[in-house]
Amino acid sequence: xxxxxxxxxxxxxxxxxxxxxxxxxxxxxxxxxxxxxxxxxxxxxxxxxxxxxxxxxxxxxxxxxxxxxxxxxxxxxxxxxxxxxxxxxxxxxxxxxxxxxxxxxxxxxxxxxxxxxxxxxxxxxxxxxxxxxxxxxxxxxxxxxxxxxxxxxxxxxxxxxxxxxxxxxxxxxxxxxxxxxxxxxxxxxxxxxx
Numbered sequence: 616x617x618x619x620x621x622x623x624x625x626x627x628x629x630x631x632x633x634x635x636x637x638x639x640x641x642x643x644x645x646x647x648x649x650x651x652x653x654x655x656x657x658x659x660x661x662x663x664x665x666x667x668x669x670x671x672x673x674x675x676x677x678x679x680x681x682x683x684x685x686x687x688x689x690x691x692x693x694x695x696x697x698x699x700x701x702x703x704x705x706x707x708x709x710x711x712x713x714x715x716x717x718x719x720x721x722x723x724x725x726x727x728x729x730x731x732x733x734x735x736x737x738x739x740x741x742x743x744x745x746x747x748x749x750x751x752x753x754x755x756x757x758x759x760x761x762x763x764x765x766x767x768x769x770x771x772x773x774x775x776x777x778x779x780x781x782x783x784x785x786x787x788x789x790x791x792x793x794x795x796x797x798x799x800x801x802x803x804x805x806x807x808x809x
Contacts, residue, residue: 696718750771752764
C-alpha cells in the first residue's frame, strides 16, 4: 500500500471506535469523493479555533462560551459535569436553564486522578463569587462518579448551598427484569412522591 494511504489508515485507526476496517471504508470514501476530503480537511483545520471557556470549561471559540454569555441563563444554579461533551446531552432535554461547570474528568484512584487534578477549586470559587445556590451533580453513575460526588459534597456543603444529583433509575421503556440490582436499588432510593 502507498505510504500516504497507510498513514491515513493509521491515523484514522487511532480514533475512538474506528478500527482498521472502518478506517479503510472512510479512506476509500475520501479517495472516491475528493470534495468530501477537502471539506473534512477544512473542518479539521478549524478545530484550532476551539478553546475552553475560562469560566466553566465548556468548549468555546473566543472567551466565554455561549451559555456563560447568555444573560437569560439562571446564574444561581450550576450543573457540574465531568467533560464538555456531556453538556449538549443535557441541553437537548430543554429542562435545564442554568449554567455549567466542567470538572475535566472524575476522581479515579486506578488512573491516579485525584481532586487536585480536577477543576474543583474553581467550582468552589464560582459558588462563593457568583451567588450560586444549587450545584447539580450530573456525574456518571459508577464508582469514579460516586467518588467524585462524595468529594464534591464534602467541599460544597459547608458553603451552605443545596447540592443535588441527577436521579438514577430504570430507563423509560425498559422492563424491570432487564434492570440490574444496582440500577433497581437506586431507582427505589430515588423514588418520587406521586
